[in-house]
Amino acid sequence: MQQLWAPWRMQYIESDKSGPCVLCAKPAEGDDRRSYILERAEHSFVMMNIYPYSSGHLMVSPYAHVDRLAALDDATALDLTRTLGLMHPPRSGLFQKAKQGHSVVAVELIRRH
Numbered sequence: 001m002q003q004l005w006a007p008w009r010m011q012y013i014e015s016d017k018s019g020p021c022v023l024c025a026k027p028a029e030g031d032d033r034r035s036y037i038l039e040r041a042e043h044s045f046v047m048m049n050i051y052p053y054s055s056g057h058l059m060v061s062p063y064a065h066v067d068r069l070a071a072l073d074d075a076t077a078l079d080l081t082r083t084l085g086l087m088h089p090p091r092s093g094l095f096q097k098a099k100q101g102h103s104v105v106a107v108e109l110i111r112r113h
Contacts, residue, residue: 023047023061023106039086043079046086049108060084061106069080080107 019025026035027045036048041062049057060083062076069077084107 005055009051009053021065022064023059024065026062039083041079041083043076044083046083057108059106059108 022062026047027040029035032038032040036050037045038048038058039046044060044062047059047061049059060080062072062080064072064076066072072080
């Protein structure tokens with residue numbers, strides 16, 4: 001097994017994470033370029049991960065702060081799926097990230113070599 005070395009992530013790892021959820025706060029800021037938001041849809045958005053494990057790491061997330069996919073309404077689930085389709089991910093992984101006692105659904109798109 002090879003170890004993935006990503007020392008640029010140390011700033012994030014050691015940072016205070018008691019603030020608001022990044023997947024909720026960044027879209028609300030209104031400055032997509034500064035927030036690294038690449039695409040917006042009606043119910044979801046695509047955002048660059050500024051502390052990636054590897055290059056090309058994107059996150060696709062609904063605007064709704066939910067703890068599992070089943071909690072999304074039909075319109076949001078369809079929109080999220082369509083937004084994923086726009087990115088044509090070679091490989092992707094669904095994750096739920098714990099944040100301040102809550103979970104957030106997002107899909108990570110990570111290039112694998």
